[in-house]
Amino acid sequence: MIGRLAGVVGFFGVLAGAAQAHVVLTSPNGGETLEAGSVFRIEWHVLIGHNTENWDLFYSTESVGGMYVPIALDLEVGDASSGSDHSYDWTVPNIVDDSVWVRVVQDNAGTDYQDSSNAPFAIVPAPAGVVLLAGGGVGIALRRRPDDSMPRR
Numbered sequence: 001m002i003g004r005l006a007g008v009v010g011f012f013g014v015l016a017g018a019a020q021a022h023v024v025l026t027s028p029n030g031g032e033t034l035e036a037g038s039v040f041r042i043e044w045h046v047l048i049g050h051n052t053e054n055w056d057l058f059y060s061t062e063s064v065g066g067m068y069v070p071i072a073l074d075l076e077v078g079d080a081s082s083g084s085d086h087s088y089d090w091t092v093p094n095i096v097d098d099s100v101w102v103r104v105v106q107d108n109a110g111t112d113y114q115d116s117s118n119a120p121f122a123i124v125p126a127p128a129g130v131v132l133l134a135g136g137g138v139g140i141a142l143r144r145r146p147d148d149s150m151p152r153r
Contacts, residue, residue, distance in 0.1 A: 022048040022113035023106040030119025036094045037126045042071070043087045044104045044115065051109040052080035057088055058103045061095065064116050068103055080106075098122040 027043040034040050042057060055075040058068035071090055078086060099120040106113040 022046070022050065023104055023115050025102060025104045025115040025117060028100075028102055028117055028121045030117050030121055032121040034092045034100075034121065034123050035126050036092055036096065036123055038092050039089050040092055041087050042090050042102055042104070043085065046080055046082055046084045046086070046106070048113075049081040049084075050106065050111075050113070052077050053107045053109060055086065055088075056105040056107060057090070058105070059093075060101045060103070061097045061099060063099070064101050064120075066101070071102070074107075092123055094126075095123055096125055 024045045024047055025042075026045055027041065028034070032040075044055075054073075054077055056073045057071040057075070059071055060066040060068045072088055075088060078084070100123055101117045101120055103114055103116040
């Protein structure tokens with residue numbers, strides 16, 4: 001019940017109290033390079049099923065034990081039985097950092113469980129000519145060369 005009963009979440013971090021090993025984050029798990037503004041599929045796997053109420057996803061640019069920022073909270077449970085796989089398409093934030101971590105939290109009726117990336121991954125700038133729009137959208141910056149002429153009517 002992180003975020004509802006345990007107190008403050010988000011920029012203040014995911015509070016201690018969630019145990020590990022019942023859910024496994026499989027991607028990103030360290031070493032990846034993601035482009036700011038791109039869409040990356042976060043994936044996790046249930047090892048031991050519980051009376052799961054929802055899923056929460058967070059990222060940190062501090063450390064695996066650092067403060068975490070919400071990616072998505074209260075995601076639908078889906079199939080929370082042992083062996084089930086889950087995913088979420090994340091629009092990578094417009095930041096540049098070489099030490100980013102993702103955490104998945106399995107919110108249960110009882111004890112919550114969590115797992116984080118095993119190692120950091122990087123977020124790099126979007127390629128030249130790509131414009132990151134407010135709200136997470138991506139556009140393309142087009143520029144006309146001075147020697148190009150526009151057809152006249």
